Amino acid sequence: MRHLPSILLRLLATSMAIFPAAAFADNSVAISGATLVNKGLVGVGRIPANQRDKFGETFGSGSGMAMNPADWSRDGNSYKGTMLLLPDRGYNVAGTTDYRPRLNMLSIRFTPVAPGATPSADKQQSGVEAALTDTLLLVDDKGADTTGLDPQSDVRAAAGDFPMLPQAANGKISLDNEAIVRLADGTMFISDEYGPNIYRFSAEGRMISATQPPAALVPMRHGKANFSSNNPGPGAQAPDPKDPDTGRQNNQGLEGMALTPDGKFLIAVLQSAARQDGGDSSSTRQNTRALVYDAADPAHLKLVHEYVVPLPVFTNAKGKKAVAAQSEIVALSDKAFLMLARDSGNGYGLDGDTSLYRNITVVDTSAATDIAGSGFDADKAVAPKGVLDPSITPAKLTPFIDINDNANLSRFGLHNGAPNDRNNLSEKWEAMALVSVLDPKLPDDYFLFVGNDNDFLTQDGFQVGASYKAEGGADVDTMFQVFQVTIPGLHK
Structure with a gap:
């Protein structure tokens, strides 16, 4: 695939500024001469x-997908291929467990309806x-389990290029995986x-490099990096304080990540x-950040752009303003991407x-302020108490x-x-991938x-030897919804 044409991106920015979303039909986004079309659901699975994985443990489902x-390939009216489905840190009720992070490989056969x-x-x-x-276990750079x-409060000190x-109390590198990108050589971000x-x-499945985000996003407690998410394992103590002073909020990390169609840039979104940008409250956490890395050298990602993305807001069941956190992205170019955002606490398996x-x-992001390398990557807040700094123009949604x-x-029951x-x-929809209709x-x-x-x-689960x-009595299946969409300019 290649970039959306630059003229299309300019038209996208112009049309978003001039025409309110309500001016368009629910299934399309007009872009002054080009139209992105949602043709609706064409398949469910x-x-x-x-389901158990290769190691006999409960499969889980998709925090990330590639x-x-x-x-x-296409065979008449059907398609087939390989999907990588990334679960997160395992089944958690009273804190986290010594679940071994992994990746599941699936053979997919898809027969869409018109x-x-x-x-x-x-x-x-x-x-x-x-x-x-x-099922592939993900191990650290020395080949040990994660x-x-x-x-x-444990940290493995920086060494070499890492x-x-x-690091957990048992000495293993802690991972709570959320998004995956497969590269042409088979390696994965x-x-x-x-x-x-x-x-x-x-x-x-062996770790070969790691990239830390700008200092502003590293969780800090009492002036030191502290990566706890306030989900202590069995017998462990909660962090003090329970929330970071600055940096990413608990359980609000790099949830979305995607490679641009030309393979040149990797985009990751918090x-x-x-915390310092309004993330200390669920009602003011709107202004998140998109990080754009030059991926020419996959072992040494280079941050080249950074933008503020204003997350969608809605009125919750109590009539109050709420922010829909993002769960995944699909890159259309280095200046545009699809973003899945959602509420929480509602769906099958929950009250x-x-x-x-x-x-x-x-x-x-074509008209947004680029804050990469600025004071906002250090100790200057982008949006203190949720109020965006007036010097910043955010991305348009x-x-x-x-x-x-x-x-x-x-139509699909x-x-x-x-x-x-x-x-x-179910509550959480967190994985996306785009493939051609061929x-x-x-x-x-x-x-x-x-x-x-x-x-x-599930009511028939097995994990970490038990x-x-x-809770709640539900069996929540892994599910897929497939939409057919038209996106001009994304030819291979």
Whole structure:
């Protein structure tokens, strides 16, 4: 794939500034001569909640997702390929466990319906067939196991090309993985929440480099780096204070990450604002940051741009302003990306049944202020108490796909809201990947795969040597929704 044409990006910025989102149909974003179109859901699939991985432990699901474009192929009306699905730090109820971070490989067969069509009742949720083919453990640079345990106050000192790293009390490097990018040589970038760092792993799962974000995003307590997320393991103590003084908020790390279509830049986005930027309150955490790295040397990423991204806001069930934290991105160029943002606390497996916000938005940074290397990367707040510094122009957002659209969901037997059954969307939708429809008549059409994170919720679970039943009695399947979209300019 290549860049969106520069003229398209300029038109994108202009159209977003001139035309309010309400001026467009719900399924498209007009861009003064070009249109990004959401043609709606064309397929749904499930993996049972009690699926076990290669090591006999509960599969979990998707905090991150990557497709291998080299083996994506079409066979008549069906497609097949390989998906990498990245779980996070394991099943957590009373704190974290010594779960070994890993990556699952899936064989995918996808048979879409035509846009707008309704599948027969017996095929509503079988359009995506996913079969586990392998599970890869992620180990550190010395070949030792890593862990999902909260790192508390432990730090592995910087050495060689590696920066200081989060380390659990058992001496293992702590990882809470959130997003994955597969490179053409089989190596992988994986972003996490503890650091929040970007790691590079070999195709065999061995850590080969690590990139620390700007100092402003490193979590600090009492003047020292402290990577705890306030989820202590068995018998461990909570951090003091429970929240960082500055840097990323607990459990709000580099949730979204993607490589630009030309392979030149890696974009990573913090889930919500850093503590000093309003991230100390759920109502003021709107101004997060997008980091753009030159990826010419994958072993030594170079920060070249950084922008403020104003997360979407909505009115919650109590009538108060709330911020929708972002969960994943797909890069369209070094100046534009799709961003999935959502609310929390609602969906199958939880007490709340109706989500008020789950949307995939177009983010344009072409007119935003570049703050890379400035005082904002040190000790100057971007948005103290949530109020954006007047010297900064943020990125522009335009809604694109409403994941909660019941008219769309109902064609596949799904819904958002009551009844809170297995066909109600689960809370967390956190993974995205884009692949071509491979149709010469539709050269700008793609399938956008969107996956959930089921938090390992099952009544037949097994992890870290013990069986478990998730609280609440639900079996939350791993699920995939696939949208067909038109994005001009993304030809291979």
